Amino acid sequence: MPGPLSDEQLATIDAYWRAANYLSVGQIYLRGNPLLEQPLTRADVKPRLLGHWGTTPGINFVYVHLNRLIVEHTLNMMYIIGPGHGGPGLVANAYLEGSYTEHYPAIERSRGGMERLFRQFSWPGGIPSHVSPETPGSIHEGGELGYSLAHAYGAAFDNPDLIVACIVGDGEAETGPLAASWHSNKFINPARDGAVLPILHLNGYKIANPTILARIGRDELTDLLRGYGHEPYFVEGDDPALLHQIMAQTLKLVLAEIRSIQAAARNGAAPPPRPRWPMIVLKTPKGWTGPKVVDGLPVEGTWRAHQVPLADFSKPEHLHQLEEWLQSYRPDELFDADGKIRDALAALAPTGHRRMSSNPHANGGMLLEPLSLPDFRDFAVTLDRPGAVEAEATRVLGQYLREVMRLNLDRQNFRLFGPDETASNRLDAMYDIADKAWMGEIDPVDEHLSATGRVMEVLSEHLCQGWLEGYLLTGRHGFFSCYEAFAHIVDSMLNQHAKWLKVSRNIPWRRPIASLNYLLTSHVWRQDHNGLSHQDPGFIDQVANKTAEVARVYLPPDANCLLSVAAHCLRSRDYVNLIVAGKQPEWQWLGIEEAVRHCTAGAGIWHWAGTGDDGPDVVMGCAGDVPTLETLAAVMLLREYVPDIRIRVVNVVDLMVLESRSEHPHGLDDRGFDALFGTDIPVIFAFHGFPAMIHKLTYRRTNHANIHVRGYKQEGTTTTPFDMVVLNDLDRFRLALDAIERIPRLADRIPAARDRYWATIERHKLYIAEHGEDMPDIQNWRWSA
């Protein structure tokens, strides 16, 4: 077929592809005899065959063609591999490019190196079978599917010269997050951002089933992809020689189209219209070039090629088939006698940082510039005593974040992410300086939308998280605000990101990246509007289950503490920082310097709130803004009911101080913990989330048996703020009664306290049923020391 590739180019490309395939099969199967210098024996084959062949040859095919394109056009390109099962392919390519050996010197480009390369794959103490942090050039873990395209867009934002080639598996394409991700192209600005080139890899099968997109026909698929805003280019077939030509030609067209879109946008004065971005549909057989038939059953082009097409080496014919398969790549043409890739082939790949396996964007810490941060003290709420003024904590934070944005505008390395909730979460001060990114039509009635916006709003927590992860992993900074309950939508994405960070921290060549910062607001205690469906504080548990190296949880009790915590999180690296704070007007407790000291310690005694810190009868502990309010109100009640007792108030900002030092680096040592919570006095602890979390964190502490926790116990509906705490036994009256019931010397006063408690709750119930709002003494409550 006539095509853009000369015979020589075609031969080189095909040989390079065969080399990558050979090295991939070798990794999956071989522990010795890497160059097949002797006839293959069972001893050469690994005892446990763990890997995935099916998607790999297609990935290798794309890779070699991208290499050629990079060289020909001096591109700055990185990859995202959605079918992360193709791990051996990416490792093979990094090895062919030399960067694997640069990162792992023991894996030399020689016979011995190749043997180690093969052996380490899916070998205990070696490397995992998926694309992983260990894989040079990757920012995207293989395994859990669905996030490739969102990661790709996150990487492309604010990287105008970068092209992110993103292979989307047709299995992955069935997931929700991936299905939503196609619309990311409504948020990418060709004038300012890089380009994403989606390559939908239709190899037709998942683990055990055909894929939907492979079975809807080309017309319907074309409609779908055009409906997503793309222009699809089809590359389809199974004849390598033909496919090389078609792929080369298609990439040429696609690149020209990307360049043309970008040139139009960058040269124009007006904001660019939303373009129809090109994409590729690559339809090749699953397990292409692998065994066609095994034990009489078709394998190539079916789901049977998903993992290891040949598995039972007690059958001699399998060994024979494996040898034939490996030999079909003609390794002697590819590698010299020492096992080094032949120079003519090696020359096909780009060099230095143009190699996708060495692109610095894929090791984002290398490019990370610290944010220029304003002094958060400048945004502090001024108060001359605790409880003197009210403020909306997130609105105060919004003013700080606006200045963070302003100071870093020229660096273009900071974005705010939220699922249609930035204004609802009261961070809208941001719009003074940065609009919401929007490439769609803009109507006159719209506000704060523009193609150059830096606030990312889409009604998908998955997209917000995926974009942010991609943005962080390529060396930038971000902040994700979300309704507390709906953070669970991204539980699994959090898991995967936390795993990535945990592993990356121990890979010397991976440089630290900015932390993933969550602000959860519109929280469980103030869902007056939305009720039960919006009430769930369990994301704290989810983060706390992550490894202590990575997980941090903060519950600032007021606006100044929120400022201090947020500034700390923006400076931190390689963490998942969870901040939970309300958006409603609440009384403020700490001046800014006091807030800084308190947040730095992570927890502390609020001497101004207690009535006898030295030898208290009870410790009133609290974590979270609403629990803190209720605790302080309970202290006022106790001062009235039982003025003769001594109360210590302890507030916890950094939840992990409660855990033992042996379990978490933020954990207080036992002396420090005991100094706050005592060793033999009752502790009434009011907690923002599920009470069991506090027990889980403190069960090793001396005084644990005396810690009595109140928190969310799955009760709720659309109701008043105070009724929410009543429903969950977290209200001031209950906390005060808890204290009286647990102080031994008050035993005789318990009956009266209980009567008073029940009378109050009855009064509350009658009042809200009649008036639909909280009682005046609750609404008008103020702290008085």
Add this chain to the structure above:
Amino acid sequence: MPGPLSDEQLATIDAYWRAANYLSVGQIYLRGNPLLEQPLTRADVKPRLLGHWGTTPGINFVYVHLNRLIVEHTLNMMYIIGPGHGGPGLVANAYLEGSYTEHYPAIERSRGGMERLFRQFSWPGGIPSHVSPETPGSIHEGGELGYSLAHAYGAAFDNPDLIVACIVGDGEAETGPLAASWHSNKFINPARDGAVLPILHLNGYKIANPTILARIGRDELTDLLRGYGHEPYFVEGDDPALLHQIMAQTLKLVLAEIRSIQAAARNGAAPPPRPRWPMIVLKTPKGWTGPKVVDGLPVEGTWRAHQVPLADFSKPEHLHQLEEWLQSYRPDELFDADGKIRDALAALAPTGHRRMSSNPHANGGMLLEPLSLPDFRDFAVTLDRPGAVEAEATRVLGQYLREVMRLNLDRQNFRLFGPDETASNRLDAMYDIADKAWMGEIDPVDEHLSATGRVMEVLSEHLCQGWLEGYLLTGRHGFFSCYEAFAHIVDSMLNQHAKWLKVSRNIPWRRPIASLNYLLTSHVWRQDHNGLSHQDPGFIDQVANKTAEVARVYLPPDANCLLSVAAHCLRSRDYVNLIVAGKQPEWQWLGIEEAVRHCTAGAGIWHWAGTGDDGPDVVMGCAGDVPTLETLAAVMLLREYVPDIRIRVVNVVDLMVLESRSEHPHGLDDRGFDALFGTDIPVIFAFHGFPAMIHKLTYRRTNHANIHVRGYKQEGTTTTPFDMVVLNDLDRFRLALDAIERIPRLADRIPAARDRYWATIERHKLYIAEHGEDMPDIQNWRWSA
């Protein structure tokens, strides 16, 4: 405009719509004066305005037209409302149809009833602002967005006469789960299943932003919907008279199309091809018929109409505007002097079970037929003593589930769900009796695919869960198998379903439905292939955080226990049952009768495994199949190392027995717990999941301070099965050492035990690095009593 509606029909439809709108606005705003018999005063307006107007008039518009269609064609129709914020609209319609009063007699169709209807909405002790279990006719909670279409398909499966009208909000359409759900039409068989009629409601705005689908233009949107396999019919405008005609005409066409598709499929002999199902795109202004301008800013047709368009009643003009707005619906034409809807209007609605608010499918327990269950004992693994044979637990279960399917084939009320993992999870015996549902093209190489399949496989945990929820909520049964780690993808869906169950259980007219049964397999300890990304046992924590009324967690240690637990779960109602069990060949411990006794108790002493149950030196506790194996191996080691000690082995199947009885109905009373775990002896507890879970469950127990837990601590990679437990300190050698270290009288033997431990671990490391598989003594280990 000429149209299908006569002038009289048009007038009635419009009046009915106005009545629903009036009642909706009344619910959001009014606490008194429901018929506006006096001029509106501030005292008539609720003090807290909590509700969502924006989407409501569009929902009411759809509803009245569906009512007309139901009556004209005697349809069996139910609704799913994606924009669940439209709660007041659905309540209003149920009230207009009379079913609200039937369910809640105090809400009469009279002035007083209307006042109570208005007042209860978003009122403490009243009803929540969203569509919720309290709403007659609903199976879909408003609030968290994304699951409407999946629920609709779940409801339609196996209900050939049912049409499920599903309103999809354009905000919701941006979510991942919804984006994936469109492809559900590849799984619905017009010959056997009902129809889903998606109505994409393009009102243009989310909380604070335009929606993507409203801004991509009609051509691109048409491509997209055709790409999803639908034929879209557009109903667009803001002139009610015109829109009523267009909607009536469109519904006529759409119904004819559905009928024609079904007739073709039901009359044909051959399996029907996949049809192009019709759908509607309804483009009307957000907050249609509400205030156009408030305080000089446009409201109708913008995001400002999302919640309460008029909110600040300190401004007299707002009160005036509210009155004008309410009067614009001309309530005196709609309701008689007593507040009862006029008969001519009421006659528009269907009656009895044809009313969508009274459709029995939406109260699935009414239709629930118990499964015919085979005796699970027939599938038991036979063993004459513990550890005598190996079996793959899930494969054994698969044979039982196959028979469950067979026995219920004629009822068509059982399906199996899994994200492309049924075979991988070794439940493929099912294919003997039921194929995988697949309406797409089928190639000769495909296996077990057919239009009449009852195994639902799609690579989306969201879709599996959403379909299953819809199927259960409409009174059928199902079973969801999933890789353990990826169950986190549906954490948030689990939350919402558990909330629904919790509330439903306390609504007298809601009848119990079949439990949501999860089988998590391919679990954390046996991800030899997939490594770290597939290793996460945290879904247990997620379920355990749900309310004790609903949450159940089972960790069967072997195949017979798995059978017993699964049969129990299939019989249960209104629970979320989580079962975690491995699929790999493992030694079997209990004969079937013993397994039944053990699972019924939930936990018990394994006398045959211990060496001194009566006065043990140590309790070796375990929960989960791999921890049980390691514990028994540790017991063998201890018998060798320290033969003079007395060991009690306690296995836990039902995790919640560990919790106090006061916290969970399955919790053992303290005497029962102490009888297993003692009060002052060391307990070494090997747990499948995160160790903190055991502490959280047992912290109130007398012996808690002596319970030492091993479990998953976020260590893992692609490695051997035994190396996984070594990495996490859950291996037999570690457990044995733990025991020795904690038995006081063995203090002098600790140094030798430690030396032995470290030597063993060193030997293990060397062996697997060299051989890539576990040491022979691990691979060949067998229990000997």
